[in-house]
Amino acid sequence: MMRPRREGEFFDVLETRDAEAREEALMASLSAHVGQARAQAPYYARVLQHVEPDQVASRAALAALPLTRKSDLVTLQAGRPPFGELIAIPPGRLARIFVSPGPIYDPEAPGRDFFRFARALFATGLRSGQILHNTFAYHFTPAGAMMESGARALGCAVVPAGPGNLETQARAIAHLRSHCYAGTPDFLKSIIEKGEELGLDLSTLRRGHVTGGAYTQALRAWYADRGFTVLQSYGTADLGLVAYESEAREGMILDEHVLVEIVRPGTGEPLPDGEVGEVVVTLLVPEYPLIRFATGDLSAVLPGQSPCGRSNMRIRGWMGRADQAAKVKGMFVRPEQIADLARRFPAVGRMRLVIDRPGEADRMTLRAEAATTDAMLAQRLAETLQSVTKLRGEVTLVPPGSLPNDGRVIEDLRKVE
Amino acid sequence: MMRPRREGEFFDVLETRDAEAREEALMASLSAHVGQARAQAPYYARVLQHVEPDQVASRAALAALPLTRKSDLVTLQAGRPPFGELIAIPPGRLARIFVSPGPIYDPEAPGRDFFRFARALFATGLRSGQILHNTFAYHFTPAGAMMESGARALGCAVVPAGPGNLETQARAIAHLRSHCYAGTPDFLKSIIEKGEELGLDLSTLRRGHVTGGAYTQALRAWYADRGFTVLQSYGTADLGLVAYESEAREGMILDEHVLVEIVRPGTGEPLPDGEVGEVVVTLLVPEYPLIRFATGDLSAVLPGQSPCGRSNMRIRGWMGRADQAAKVKGMFVRPEQIADLARRFPAVGRMRLVIDRPGEADRMTLRAEAATTDAMLAQRLAETLQSVTKLRGEVTLVPPGSLPNDGRVIEDLRKVE
Numbered sequence: 001m002m003r004p005r006r007e008g009e010f011f012d013v014l015e016t017r018d019a020e021a022r023e024e025a026l027m028a029s030l031s032a033h034v035g036q037a038r039a040q041a042p043y044y045a046r047v048l049q050h051v052e053p054d055q056v057a058s059r060a061a062l063a064a065l066p067l068t069r070k071s072d073l074v075t076l077q078a079g080r081p082p083f084g085e086l087i088a089i090p091p092g093r094l095a096r097i098f099v100s101p102g103p104i105y106d107p108e109a110p111g112r113d114f115f116r117f118a119r120a121l122f123a124t125g126l127r128s129g130q131i132l133h134n135t136f137a138y139h140f141t142p143a144g145a146m147m148e149s150g151a152r153a154l155g156c157a158v159v160p161a162g163p164g165n166l167e168t169q170a171r172a173i174a175h176l177r178s179h180c181y182a183g184t185p186d187f188l189k190s191i192i193e194k195g196e197e198l199g200l201d202l203s204t205l206r207r208g209h210v211t212g213g214a215y216t217q218a219l220r221a222w223y224a225d226r227g228f229t230v231l232q233s234y235g236t237a238d239l240g241l242v243a244y245e246s247e248a249r250e251g252m253i254l255d256e257h258v259l260v261e262i263v264r265p266g267t268g269e270p271l272p273d274g275e276v277g278e279v280v281v282t283l284l285v286p287e288y289p290l291i292r293f294a295t296g297d298l299s300a301v302l303p304g305q306s307p308c309g310r311s312n313m314r315i316r317g318w319m320g321r322a323d324q325a326a327k328v329k330g331m332f333v334r335p336e337q338i339a340d341l342a343r344r345f346p347a348v349g350r351m352r353l354v355i356d357r358p359g360e361a362d363r364m365t366l367r368a369e370a371a372t373t374d375a376m377l378a379q380r381l382a383e384t385l386q387s388v389t390k391l392r393g394e395v396t397l398v399p400p401g402s403l404p405n406d407g408r409v410i411e412d413l414r415k416v417e
Numbered sequence: 418m419m420r421p422r423r424e425g426e427f428f429d430v431l432e433t434r435d436a437e438a439r440e441e442a443l444m445a446s447l448s449a450h451v452g453q454a455r456a457q458a459p460y461y462a463r464v465l466q467h468v469e470p471d472q473v474a475s476r477a478a479l480a481a482l483p484l485t486r487k488s489d490l491v492t493l494q495a496g497r498p499p500f501g502e503l504i505a506i507p508p509g510r511l512a513r514i515f516v517s518p519g520p521i522y523d524p525e526a527p528g529r530d531f532f533r534f535a536r537a538l539f540a541t542g543l544r545s546g547q548i549l550h551n552t553f554a555y556h557f558t559p560a561g562a563m564m565e566s567g568a569r570a571l572g573c574a575v576v577p578a579g580p581g582n583l584e585t586q587a588r589a590i591a592h593l594r595s596h597c598y599a600g601t602p603d604f605l606k607s608i609i610e611k612g613e614e615l616g617l618d619l620s621t622l623r624r625g626h627v628t629g630g631a632y633t634q635a636l637r638a639w640y641a642d643r644g645f646t647v648l649q650s651y652g653t654a655d656l657g658l659v660a661y662e663s664e665a666r667e668g669m670i671l672d673e674h675v676l677v678e679i680v681r682p683g684t685g686e687p688l689p690d691g692e693v694g695e696v697v698v699t700l701l702v703p704e705y706p707l708i709r710f711a712t713g714d715l716s717a718v719l720p721g722q723s724p725c726g727r728s729n730m731r732i733r734g735w736m737g738r739a740d741q742a743a744k745v746k747g748m749f750v751r752p753e754q755i756a757d758l759a760r761r762f763p764a765v766g767r768m769r770l771v772i773d774r775p776g777e778a779d780r781m782t783l784r785a786e787a788a789t790t791d792a793m794l795a796q797r798l799a800e801t802l803q804s805v806t807k808l809r810g811e812v813t814l815v816p817p818g819s820l821p822n823d824g825r826v827i828e829d830l831r832k833v834e
Contacts, residue, residue, distance in 0.1 A: 082593045091593065092546035094574040096565075099589050110569075129509035138555035139579025140589075148513075152527075157511040162556025172516050172557075176499045176508065 011122040014256040015310045022312065026259060029284050031057040034065075037289035040088035043068075043076070044291065059270070062292070063261065067268045067280060069294045070238065071323060074102040083107060089287050098142040100237040106142055109287035115142065115240030116255055117150025120233040123246045123253075123310075124209040126180045128155035133173050133205065135161050135183030135191075136212070142237050143212060147182040150241075163187065166194045174200040181208035181230075185215040188230065189222060211235065234318050236295055239283050243315050251302035251314035257284045260315060261292070262301055264342070265322040265409050266335030268292065273301040276407035278322035279315070296323045298407035324410040326355055328362045328391055335409040337388045341366075344384055348377075350403040353385075353393070356413040364393030369400045428539040431673040432727045439729065443676060446701050448474045451482075454706035457505035460485075460493070461708065476687070479709065480678065484685045484697060486711045487655065488740060491519045500524060506704050515559040517654040523559055526704035532559065532657030533672055534567025537650040540663045540670075540727075541626040543597045545572035550590050550622065552578045552600030552608075553629070559654050560629060564599040567658075580604065583611045591617040598625035598647075602632040605647065606639060628652065651735050653712055656700050660732050668719035668731035674701045677732060678709070679718055681759070682739040682826050683752030685709065690718040693824035695739035696732070713740045715824035741827040743772055745779045745808055752826040754805045761801055764788075767820040770802075770810070773830040781810030786817045 010016055017025075035053035037044040047066050055061055068076075068086075076084030082091050087107050091097065095114065098106040108114050126132060132151040138144030138160060148158045159178060161169055169191045172178070181188045188208045195202040208223070208230035215232045223230040233244035234252055242260065243252035254260055259282040261270045271277040279297045283290040298321065302314040325334045333353065342351055349369030356363050366385055370377060378395040385393050427433055434442075452470030454461040464483050472478055485493075485503075493501030499508050504524050508514065512531065515523040525531045543549060549568040555561030555577060565575045576595060578586055586608045589595070598605045605625045612619040625640070625647035632649045640647040650661035651669055659677065660669035671677055676699040678687045688694040696714045700707040715738065719731040742751045750770065759768055766786030773780050783802055787794060795812040802810045 077592075090546065092548055092574050093572075095569060097548065097574055097576045097593060099576070099578075099585060103585070103588065103592070105589075105592065129507065131509055131514065138561065138577055140577070140582065140585065144555065145577065152512060155510075157509050157514055159514045159516070160555055160557070160562065161516075165557070168516060168520070168557065171520065172522075175494075175520070175522065176514060 010309070011119045012256075015119075015253075015312065017311055019305075019311055022256075026284070027057045027059075030062060030259065030282065031055075033282075033284050033286070033289055034291065036286055037088070037291060040286075041289055042085035043080075044086070044289065048291070059261075062259065062282065063268065063270050065268075065292050067292045067294045068290065070104075070236070070296050071294075073104045073238070077105055086290070087288050094287075096142075096145060098145070098237060099140040100142075104237065106237045107288050108142065108145065109285075113149045113153035114285070114287075115146040115149060115235070116257055117146050117233070117235070117241050118153040119150075119255060120241050120244035121147070121150045121154060121180070121182070121209055123244050124180065124231045125207045125229055125247075126151060126154055126156060126209070130179035131157045131159060131176055132180050132182055133159045133161055133169070133176075133178040135163055135169065135181065135187055137162055146235070146240060147209070151182075166190060167198065170195040170198060170200055170202065173202050173205050177204040179204055179207065181205060181210075183208070183210065184213040185210040185219050185230070185232065186213060188228075189219065192226070209233065232317070234297075234299075234315070236297075238288070238290060239281050239293065239295070240285075242279070242281055243317070246306055246308040246310055248306045248308035250306050252317050253306055253308075253310045253314050254312045256312065258282065259284070260313065262299060262315070263294070264339050265298070265324065265407060266337070267339040268294075269339070273303050274405070276300040276316075276319055276405050278407070294322075296321055298322045300405070300407075319407060322407060324408065324412075326410050326412045328355055328364055328389075331389070331391060333364070333389050333391065333410060338409045340388055341381070341384055345377075345381065347371075348381070349400045350405075352403050352408060353410045354413060355410065362414070364389075364391060366393055366395045367398050367403060368395060369403055370397045371400055373397055427726070428536045429673075432536075432670075432729065434728055436722075436728055439673075443701070444474045447479060447676065447699065448472075450699075450701050450703070450706055451708065453703055454505070454708060457703075458706055459502035460497075461503070461706065465708070476678075479676065479699065480685065480687050482685075482709050484680075484709045484711045485707065487521075487653070487713050488711075490521045490655070494522055503707070504705050511704075513559070513562060515562070515654060516557040517559075521654065523654045524705050525559065525562065526702075530566045530570035531702070531704075532563040532566060532652070533674055534563050534650070534652070534658050535570040536567075536672060537658050537661035538564070538567045538571060538573075538597070538599070538626055540661050541597065541648045542624045542646055542664075543568060543571055543573060543626070547596035548574045548576060548593055549597050549599055550576045550578055550586070550593075550595040552580055552586065552598065552604055554579050563652070563657060564626070568599075583607060584615065587612040587615060587617055587619065590619050590622050594621040596621055596624065598622060598627075600625070600627060601630040602627040602636050602647070602649065603630060605645075606636065609643070626650065649734070651714075651716075651732070653714075655705070655707060656698050656710065656712070657702075659696070659698055660734070663723055663725040663727055665723045665725035667723050669734050670723055670725075670727045670731050671729045673729065675699065676701070677730065679716060679732070680711070681756050682715070682741065682824060683754070684756040685711075686756070690720045691822070693717040693733075693736055693822050695824070711739075713738055715739045717822070717824075736824060739824060741825065741829075743827050743829045745772055745781055745806075748806070748808060750781070750806050750808065750827060755826045757805055758783075758798070758801055762794075762798065765794075765798070766817045767822075769820050769825060770827045771830060772827065779831070781806075781808060783810055783812045784815055784820060785812060786820055787814045788817055790814055
C-alpha cells in the first residue's frame, strides 16, 4: 500500500527513482568506477588487471569480479601500509583516519558527509536546525564522526557526547532541548530512565537513530510505547552507510551509493532473493573504491518495495556473522569448502555442516537437502566431503526446504573450551 | 635578535603586521563588534545598553566596559538556557555544542576553524598534507574538535585518537607515519616510551602541540634532548585559542582575533605590563561575542616582540588561577575586597592577604608594600580591612617590591581539612 508523499519527505530525488532508472545509473557509475579504481588505486590495478571496465556494466559482470574480504584488510594494510594501496588519494590528503579493531585503518576523504549518514538521519526524522545528541564514540572508531558529518550535512548542531556519563547526557539533553539521539539501541533507554530519576524534562527528544548493537523487539516496543521514533541503520567502518530503516519499518533500504549482493558464504556467488548469505558491497565512492567488499556479515534481500515510497532494494539488516570457519580435529573447515562441495552436487539444496563432540572426539555431520534418500548420493557426498576437507564426516539427507534460511553453512555445537 | 624570515614561515600576513596597523585594525573591529553584540545577543543588549559602540575604539574605552566572568556562566546559562543569551545565532544553527565541567555549554559556530587553532598548529610546524595524531578527547569537551578543525583548515589529515590506549596510539603512529602529536604535555612522552618498548619506528613524528597541563622544564628538556619540537598554546573551552608558542619559545604570542587585558584580580582594572593578573579576553568572533571575558586564569604581559618575527603582544602563559576567594571564620574574603582596599590607599603598592591558623582560630594578615613604616598607616589599613571584609586582621608593612609578582592577592596557608 503506497501512502501519499508529503513535501520534504525524502532526502533527495534519488530515493524515489524508478527502479529501472536507478539500475541504469548505477551500472553506468559502476563501469566508470571500476576504470577509475584501476587507474588510481594500485591494489585494483593488480586484482582487476584483466578486467575491461567498459564490460563491467551489469550485475552479472560485477558478480564475476574478485571479492576483497574485510578479513584480509589487516594483512593487505600491514603489507602495503597504510591502506594496502586500496585508496585513491595520498593519506595526508584525507580528512580523518580511524583505527578499528584488527587493526584496520579506515580512511575518510574530505568533503561533505563522506560516510553518507545524512540520508539515514533524515529518514529517522532529523531536520535542519535541530540538535543531535550523539553518543557514539569519536576516539579511533569512526561511528561518532559518521553521525556528526551526516547531521552537519543536514544543517543540524551536534552534541558530541560520546558514550558514558549518563547523568551528564541526560542533563545536556534537558538543557539544550535536543531533538534526536544517535547511539546504540539500548543506551537511549538508559538516558531516558536517568532523566526520569533526576526529574528532568527530556520532552524535546522524540527520535533516535540507532546502530552498532541488537535492536530487539523488546526495545522497539519500549520506545514505541513511550511515543519515540527510533530507527536503525546498517553500516561498517569501511563503507559508511549501507542501508537504513524508514518509518515504514520494513527491512532496511539501501543507500544510493552502494551496490549490494548477497552471496553464498565463502564464495562470490549471488544467492536468489530472500536467501540468507554474506553481504558484499561495492562502494561507488571514488576515494575509497571498495569493489565487491565481503563484509563478513549475514543478511538477505527483502523482495518488494517499501511502502514509504523509497524505491531502492531492501535488505533484512544484520543477521549474524558469515565467517564460520571452525577447527575440527586440529584442522580448519571453511564455508568455501562447503560451497565447493555444493557446486559439485547441483541437485542438492542447502547444506549445513554440523560439528559436535559427543565423547572425546570431534564429529562432523553434513546435513544436505535432497529430494531423494538415495544411499549412493549420501556416500558420494561423504567421499567428496573427505576429499575437500581432509576430514571424515557423516552425511544425513534431509527433505528440501527443511534446513533453516539463516546463512549458516557450518554450525559448531561444541562447548567453548 | 631577528632571524631572517623564510618563505611560508607564517600562517598569514596578520602575524607580522606593524604593531600600529594591528592596533588600528583591532580597535576598528572592536567598535563594530560591540555594536553587533548589542544588536544580536540579548545579554549584551542589557549589559551594554548605555554604551555607545562608536566610542569603544580604544583600550581605555574597552577597560571601562563591564566584565563577564567565566565563573558566572553556569548561572547565566541556567537562568536563560541554553547560552544565557550570549550567542548571536540560534542554537540549532551551531555546528557543535560542548559541555565543560560546571556545566558550562560551549558553542561552536559553523565555518572553517571557529576556534582558530590552525595558527597555533602552523607555528608548531604542522603543514598541509601531513598527519596529525590527536590525543585530545572529543567527548563533551571541545579540545579534540579544536585541534581537529585547526589541522583540517591547514589541509592535514587527523587521527582522532583520544586519550588512552597507549599501545594502539603507538602502533597507529608507526603504521600511518604521522607527523605531529596533539595532546597534553606528558602523554607524548608515554607514547614514545611505549613505542620504544614495542620496537616500533616512530621516526616520522618529530613535533607536538601541547596544552591542558603543566609543560614543565623537565619535559621540555626530555623532548629537546630527543630532537622533538614540542610547543604549547593557551586557550579555553569558550574562547578557543588565546595565545601560542613559536619556535622562539619566548612567551606566548596572541591570536589575531582576541584582545587581551591583564587585570588586577577581582577587578576590571588593567595592570602595567609585566604585572601578574587575571587574563581578560575580548573575542572578536561574531557568533559568540565574548566581551571582557574574565577567564579566572593568571598571566602577565611579556614586554617586547618575539624574535620569530610575529609582532603581536605576548603573554607569559598560564600562571595559576585568579579566583582566590577564601573562607575565614565562616565568611568569604574575595580578591575584589582587597582590590577595593588598594583603591583607597593609592600610595600603597602590592597587597597580599595571608590566611593561616596558628592555633584553633583563623588569622588574617595583610602584607602591604609601603615606602614608610608609619604605624598610623598600618592602623588605617587595619580599620579599612575590617570595614571591607567584616573581619579583623593584622597589618604588616613591607618594603616596596618585596611581595612576589605572582598575581596572588589572597594566600591561604591553612591545611586543607
